Every structure is written in structure tokens, then in C-alpha cells.
């Protein structure tokens with residue numbers, strides 16, 4: 001693979017067209033389209049990259065393509081080790097690259113659980129071997145996700161995987177004292193605790209959002225207050241101990257209000273929303289198709305509107321996929337027996353375009369902030385995705401993705417890279433296509449296909 005790449009006529013963050021030269025992992029030159037000096041720069045870069053031997057650069061026609069920073073997902077389930085039938089690090093990161101991602105944070109609810117240095121290093125190495133994007137393992141907060149004893153947070157932080165994000169996701173750290181201890185502990189290495197906010201006593205047997213629709217369908221409800229009570233408690237704890245708290249998959253209008261209040265207090269509270277909670281509502285449950293079963297559950301139209309407004313005004317910092325592949329025997333079954341969770345990596349940007357860009361809530365620079373710069377700051381990976389002012393400037397990491405905003409596609413589960421097929425968007429026509437993705441100057445996707 002040639003190590004010098006010229007991106008012709010791309011629009012960084014949707015702005016004016018530029019030619020970018022990528023060499024040796026960084027942006028080596030930026031000029032107006034067809035800039036006269038580009039030829040010489042390319043030749044120099046090619047010479048340097050090839051150690052003196054001239055090689056032709058790879059030229060990508062970027063007309064009408066928007067260059068965004070490589071996307072960063074704080075919330076991915078890669079299922080390895082333990083459920084390689086549903087997803088592997090290799091297949092999940094392939095899906096990530098095709099979706100424009102260059103970093104994913106792999107959740108800890110694997111088998112065995114990622115609660116020791118050994119397991120997080122295993123996942124990290126699998127990511128390096130696959131090479132499609134950076135994999136940053138999330139460490140469990142409690143041993144075995146059992147919620148009773150703190151896991152080896154320090155050992156995971158100082159391991160080769162350098163864990164900075166800790167979460168029992170799938171389970172709530174419901175014990176207030178354990179949550180306080182975890183928040184105190186991670187301060188030593190600027191870590192963050194990412195909470196799956198669900199008061200477990202309020203959601204026993206829950207099958208969908210609590211409300212009139214659940215009553216009509218005869219399904220036990222998952223009340224908004226079960227999420228909001230934990231967010232309020234943990235925001236107070238984070239403020240009390242001066243630590244960083246991140247709220248996973250915010251799903252209710254009330255949660256947005258509480259996070260807005262916590263931020264106004266000056267506390268270090270950040271939050272994410274999933275694409276499916278921005279677009280889909282509880283009405284879909286009436287089909288009893290388990291592809292729409294997810295935790296937290298799909299909520300009401302009023303909730304999706306509050307989540308969009310919260311993401312637009314920055315109360316919600318970022319979009320995270322909660323990509324949750326499930327094998328068909330766990331998903332294509334009766335509603336009550338089906339596992340909660342949906343695929344998300346290959347459709348996230350498209351759903352954000354539909355819900356946030358096409359509706360006028362966000363521009364392209366805002367999308368870059370919500371899907372790359374902010375999650376990079378929260379997860380501590382600013383070495384790869386540095387900051388908005390440096391993006392596509394000379395010397396910046398050549399970690400970016402090229403989006404065709406005019407193209408669209410009908411989602412076919414069989415055409416996705418994931419090993420599982422549980423996408424809730426089957427048959428939907430979604431806007432936007434990723435044409436290419438680059439990780440530190442190396443293409444991981446070209447012409448919409450894995451390299």
C-alpha cells in the first residue's frame with residue numbers, strides 16, 4: 001500500500017474544498033483545490049515516505065465529500081471474548097471502520113468480564129491485530145459486574161491497554177458507596193466512570209417504556225424515573241468527590257434536565273445519546289418484533305425531541321452507538337425472551353444526519369464535535385483525534401473519514417459487516433455514505449469497502 005495519499009477536493013468539516021496530502025501518519029500539506037504547489041509537496045512526501053525511492057501517491061477523488069475527523073465511539077459491545085458467534089473484535093471493528101469510526105471503546109460485559117489487566121490487554125491486542133480501528137477496552141467497575149466489590153481499576157489503568165473508562169454497562173452500579181469509591185479511585189489517573197443508569201429495583205421484569213403504550217400492549221414498564229434517579233444521585237456524588245462521571249445512553253427528557261442542572265453546578269458530568277434513541281420511539285414495540293427491544297427502552301416522541309434539543313445545545317456531549325450484536329437464537333425469539341440491544345456502528349452517522357443535520361439542529365462542525373472531538377476528550381484519546389482547531393491542518397494526525405452526504409442506501413442486514421443482523425433500520429432508506437476512512441494516514445476503508 002502506497003504511503004502517500006492525496007485527497008482531492010474534499011471539504012473539511014463541510015467548509016471550502018481543499019486538497020490534503022497524507023504522509024507518514026499526518027496531514028503533510030493543505031492547499032486550495034488543484035493548488036500549484038501541491039505537485040511538489042506530493043513528490044517530496046512520496047520521496048520521504050519511500051525512503052528515497054519514488055512511488056506514485058494514491059489519489060482519492062473527494063469531490064462533494066465532507067472530511068470529518070475519524071469518529072470515536074465510547075460505547076461498543078464487541079462480544080469477544082465469549083460470544084464470538086455474535087461478534088468478534090475483527091468483525092466489529094470492520095463494521096466500525098465502514099461507519100467512519102477510527103476508535104471504539106469496547107464494553108466490559110464479555111465472558112470472562114474485562115475486570116482484570118489480563119482481559120483488557122487481550123481485547124486491546126485483538127484490536128491491534130485486526131487493525132481496522134483503535135480498540136480501547138473499557139474496564140469493569142466491579143468484579144464480574146456483580147456490583148459488590150471494586151474490580152482492579154488501578155491494574156487496568158496501568159496495563160498496556162491504559163484503561164481510562166470504567167463501566168459495568170448492562171448493569172447499573174446501584175450501590176451508592178461503591179459508586180462513590182469508584183469515582184474517587186479513578187481520579188488518580190484522570191479516569192471516568194460511565195454509568196448505565198437504571199435503578200434495578202424499579203425495573204424488575206421490565207419489557208418496554210412505562211406508560212400508556214405499555215399498558216395497551218400488556219407489557220411491564222421500565223419507568224423514566226429509574227434512569228433519572230440514578231443520574232441525579234451520581235451527579236451529586238461526582239460533584240461531592242470532584243470526579244468525572246459519564247452517563248451512558250441517556251433516554252428521557254427528564255434525564256436531559258438533570259444533566260443540564262448538574263452542568264450548571266460546574267460538576268464534571270458528561271453524557272451520551274444513542275442514534276436509536278434520537279430516531280425511534282416506543283410505538284415500534286407494537287409490532288412485537290424483538291429487534292426493537294433495547295435497554296434503556298425506546299421512549300416517546302417527546303423524549304426524542306428533548307434528546308435532540310439536548311444534543312444540539314451541548315447538554316448531551318456526544319453520540320455513542322451502544323452497538324449490541326446478538327446471535328439470532330438470542331434475538332429472533334418471542335419478545336419477553338429476547339435479549340435487549342441493536343446494531344449501530346454502520347448506521348450511526350446516517351441516523352445523526354437524518355435526525356440532527358437534516359432537521360437543522362447541527363452543522364458538520366457540530367457533528368464532528370459530537371461524534372469525534374467530544375468523545376475523544378471524554379475517553380482520553382486526544383492523541384489521535386486532537387481538537388477542532390487542528391483538524392485537517394498541516395501536522396495533524398491523518399485520522400479522518402470521507403462522507404458523501406448526498407448518497408443514501410436502503411439498510412440490508414445481510415450487507416452489514418457485523419456477524420449479527422439485529423439492525424432496527426432494516427428496509428429504511430438512510431442518508432449519507434462513508435466512502436473512505438483513514439487511521440493515522442493508513443486507509444482502512446476505500447471506495448466504501450474494507451481495505
Ligand SMILES: [Zn+2]
Nearest residue numbers: 169170196248
Ligand atoms: Zn447500557
